[in-house]
Every structure is written in structure tokens, then in C-alpha cells.
Amino acid sequence: MSGVLVIVELARGKVAAVSLELLGLARRVAALTGGGVAALVFSGDPATAAALVAHGADRVFSVGDPAAADYNSDTWLAYAERAAAEAAASLVLAGHTTQGADLAPRLAFRLKSAVATGCVAVEAQNGRLRFTRPCYGGNARETVSFETLPAVATLRGGIYDALPADASRQGEILTLGSDVPASRLRVVERHRENAGKMRLEDARVIVAGGRGLNGPEGFRVLEELAGALGGGVGASRVPCDLGWCPHSMQIGLTGKTVTPDLYIAVGISGAGHHMAGCGNAKTIVAINTDPEAAIFRDARFGVVGDFRKVVPALAAEVTALLSKAAKDTS
């Protein structure tokens, strides 16, 4: 047992960024352990399998079963268990996404092993892999290692770099048979929130709002700024809990983990639970009326002021600068 298996997720038909990052990590781990890298993908599309090989997979287990096209914990679990055995995996990696965080503990239980969820680092020490993850509401970090194999871990996105695609890489593409037990789950309805909007996990710019927006109207103001910057709109937990915006917009320990180049936190105090989801953004800008707000400790740039004045002024300035830049280049 020395292989690494990556459970791949697709986003709008393409391999999700976090899965490509995990393939890059898997290659680094495989270089230490001497095993190969396998990927399990719930798609029968040869181009998707080829993309996974180009990004570092030696073997791709391709599942074309229509019952597994959309996430189903029962069906995915059956295939993941089979792929882990075929790959002789000592480590199974999944993204710390809604799907990965649901599937990984189930898989670890099936494999009679253990799971480390929400990891931010994997390193080898004395021949053993060690996994670091936030704990105590994001206020501390713990490092764990496994007594049992295969180790199962979910990794947050934006931590590891994907390898550049290398079309000359050779890999084996295997089709996993569809003779897994029928799912005991029946999906009654699927509802896609924010259909057509940018996935926060992929956004290079995020404008996020908190309780300080004082109601759902505040988010319209943020949308203008995000639109001008070509970014997406996120939220702290409070506005989601209060029904001002959908929970799919929540960023933080119990929400999404994002790693944009620019994160503009508006009316957000900067609690550890929130920063656990955005603390790895390249540049954080805070807009807050309270000069003592904790967010200013994490922010590279800060504006002390009311968002109702600051955000529209910023949106107008960005729009003017962009239209000037467009004129200058035409």
C-alpha cells in the first residue's frame, strides 16, 4: 500500500481547481512514498480523464455510471471504496468541499481507518505523513498523523499549486464497472443556488458582507462593486443565518474556504470563525465603522467608515479607472 488516490470533483463540467491542486500535492507525496497517483472521476468523458493525466495522475478510474453523475453519498462511496482498493491507496485525498467533507468520513469508516478533515498542510516527518488543520474555531492549529491506513483527508482549496498541464504525460485510463449496489438514497429535488453566478471558490476577487450591512439591501451595493471588479459576492455567517442571502454565500469555518487575490470584507468584524475561510486571501481590504474591529489586524488596507458611503465611492472610482484604461488601450 503506497498509492495516493484523489477523489475528483467537477465544476460546471470541468475538473474543479481544488482537485487539480490535490493532484499536485499527491505527486509530491508519491515522490516521498514511492507510490503512484490515481484519480477517481465521476465522468466517462475521455477528455476529462486526459486532463487528469496531464495534471499528474498515473491512473484514472473513470465512472460513467449515470447514477453517479451528480453527487450521491451512497454511490460515490461504493466507487471510492473500490478505487481505493484498486489503487492500493495508503492515502485518499478529497477537497474540503460540501461533497468531500460528506464523503471522506464515510469512506474512512468503510476502510476501517480514520479521517482528518479541513487540512491546510501535509508534510512528511520520519517517514510519516502529518496533517495540519485549524481547531478551536480557527484560533489554533493541530497536527495529526494516522495509526491506520489508508489515511483519508480533506484539504482546503488554494493551499497547494496545481502542476502545469503536460499533454505528453502518459497514464492509464480504466473504467470502473457500474455493478455497485443500488443507492438507498433518492434525490427528490435539486436546487442550484446562485445559478449562473461565479463560484466563490474560483473567484479571484470577492466582496463579502457581514452584519454591518444591516439588511439584504446592503448586498446590492456590494454587487455593484463586485461587478466592477469582475468578482463574486460572499458573506459572513450572520447575514446567511438572518436570511439576507443564501447559505451558499457563507465563508468561514462552517462555510466555504476561499483564496482570492483580493478579499474586500465589508461590515465584517473579523471573528476567527470567519477568517478561517478567507485568511489565506492574498490581499484583504476591510471597510468597517469600528477602528478597533479585529478585521483590521488581518487586513493589508483598511477604511474606517460607513459602507454606504465608502462602497459606492469605491465602485465609481474602479469603474472610472477601468473605462479610462480601456480608452487608453483602444
Ligand SMILES: Cc1cc2nc3c(=O)[nH]c(=O)nc-3n(C[C@H](O)[C@H](O)[C@H](O)COP(=O)(O)OP(=O)(O)OC[C@H]3O[C@@H](n4cnc5c(N)ncnc54)[C@H](O)[C@@H]3O)c2cc1C
Ligand atoms: C461553531 C461556529 C462556527 C461558525 N462559523 C462561521 C463561519 O463559517 N463564517 C462566519 O462568518 N462566522 C461563523 N461563525 C460566527 C462568528 O463567530 C461570528 O459571529 C460572525 O463571523 C460575525 O459576523 P459579522 O462579522 O458579520 O458580524 P459582527 O461580528 O456583528 O460584525 C459586524 C461588523 O460590522 C461593522 N459595521 C456596523 N455597521 C457598519 C457600517 N454601516 N459600515 C461598515 N461597517 C459596519 C461593525 O463595526 C462590526 O465590526 C461561527 C460561529 C460558531 C460558534
